Amino acid sequence: MKKLLILLLLLCVSFSAKAQTADELKKEQAPKKAKIKKLQGEVKALQTKIDALPGWRISAFGTIGASLSGFNNWYARTAPNTSAGNIGITINGFANLIEDTFFWRNSGTVTLGWVKIDNRDDTSDTDTFETATDVFTISSLYGRRINKKWAFSALGEYRTTLLDNFNDPGYLDFGAGLTWTAANNLVVVIHPGNYNFVFSDASAVFESSLGAKIVADYTAKYHKLSIKSNLSMYQSYKDGDLSNWTFTNSFGYTIWKGIGLGFELGLRDNKQEALNNALTNFDPIANPTQATPTFGNVDNKLQSYWLFGLSYAF
Numbered sequence: 429m430k431k432l433l434i435l436l437l438l439l440c441v442s443f444s445a446k447a448q449t450a451d452e453l454k455k456e457q458a459p460k461k462a463k464i465k466k467l468q469g470e471v472k473a474l475q476t477k478i479d480a481l482p483g484w485r486i487s488a489f490g491t492i493g494a495s496l497s498g499f500n501n502w503y504a505r506t507a508p509n510t511s512a513g514n515i516g517i518t519i520n521g522f523a524n525l526i527e528d529t530f531f532w533r534n535s536g537t538v539t540l541g542w543v544k545i546d547n548r549d550d551t552s553d554t555d556t557f558e559t560a561t562d563v564f565t566i567s568s569l570y571g572r573r574i575n576k577k578w579a580f581s582a583l584g585e586y587r588t589t590l591l592d593n594f595n596d597p598g599y600l601d602f603g604a605g606l607t608w609t610a611a612n613n614l615v616v617v618i619h620p621g622n623y624n625f626v627f628s629d630a631s632a633v634f635e636s637s638l639g640a641k642i643v644a645d646y647t648a649k650y651h652k653l654s655i656k657s658n659l660s661m662y663q664s665y666k667d668g669d670l671s672n673w674t675f676t677n678s679f680g681y682t683i684w685k686g687i688g689l690g691f692e693l694g695l696r697d698n699k700q701e702a703l704n705n706a707l708t709n710f711d712p713i714a715n716p717t718q719a720t721p722t723f724g725n726v727d728n729k730l731q732s733y734w735l736f737g738l739s740y741a742f
Contacts, residue, residue: 482528487647488521489654489680491690493737509548516541516561516735518692520656520678521742522647531571531579533615535645537658537676539563539692540591541735561733562589563694565660565674567643569617571607581607583617583641585660587674597628597701599672601662603641617643624662624670626700633704639664639671652688654680654741669723672698680739690739696731699723 498511522535541561547553565587571579581604588598603622609615622641628634639662646657656678664670675695682688706721719725 482526485524485526486522487649487654487742488519489656489678489690489739489741490517490519491678491680491692491735491737491739492517493735507547507549511544511546511548511555513544513557514541514560515557516737518678518690518735529573531569531573531609533569533645534567535658536566537563537678538590539694539733539735541733559591561735562591563733564588564590569607569615569643571609577608577610579607579609581605581617581619583619583622583643585641585643587660595627597626597630597634597704600625600627601641605641613646613648615643615645617641617645622662624664628704630704630707633707634700635666635670637664637666637670639666652682654682669699672696672700680741682739682741686741688739688741689737691734691736693734694732697728698731699726699728701731702726702728
């Protein structure tokens with residue numbers, strides 16, 4: 429009995445000593461955590477000052493997503509011998525020169541995607557990857573400051589595809605006006621004088637015109653999260669059917685040594701592209717009752733694409 433009591437006493441003393449030691453360590457840890465938090469705040473404040481200094485700011489991040497699958501004699505499927513794949517790549521980058529009296533902002537975006545669905549029992553089915561997403565955009569904005577919030581500016585922007593039908597269509601915008609730069613990460617371009625050059629073999633559908641250009645670009649980094657959002661709008665003075673807009677949003681979250689997860693979403697409204705697509709697929713012989721597509725009757729649906737996968741920040 430005495431031995432049992434001694435053993436219980438030793439256990440209680442041991443637990444008490446461990447609890448006491450843990451409490452003492454936590455007390456020592458608390459002021460060190462407070463110092464670390466203070467230092468982190470000072471480092472963040474210094475980084476903000478560094479970011480505000482004149483000079484170049486250069487950065488880029490990208491996302492790659494892929495999905496591959498194959499079935500052999502899988503009789504539960506309608507097509508038991510099938511292989512499929514989906515690959516997507518997107519890259520966003522910018523090089524901005526920020527000075528006290530002027531700025532020069534340059535950016536580029538490339539988004540490419542391929543898809544394959546091959547039914548090996550169908551000899552007419554292709555076994556190659558076909559282009560699914562194809563976006564290429566570059567822009568250059570120069571501004572001479574009026575004050576801290578506003579600047580006289582000139583913008584050049586080019587948009588097209590790379591893999592299929594390069595420069596058909598291609599859009600080249602040149603314009604001048606004002607740019608609002610009151611926020612560090614947000615730039616808003618307002619150019620009432622802008623000419624939208626459109627290059628295409630389908631000259632009956634695509635037409636260049638004079639109009640207004642509005643661009644809102646947001647680029648920021650919050651700890652491990654990188655964000656790039658761009659809205660580019662063109663309003664034609666000649667005809668609303670010649671107007672268009674594109675809205676892209678890219679996110680990259682770093683997990684380990686620049687590698688992480690990325691997501692991109694793109695939206696577009698362009699009636700000229702909708703009409704060109706409708707005319708390309710128009711077959712009066714197969715559909716004799718269908719009316720010839722025009723700007724007046726074309727179904728201008730919202731265009732969209734998205735990509736999710738691994739990302740890398742440069």
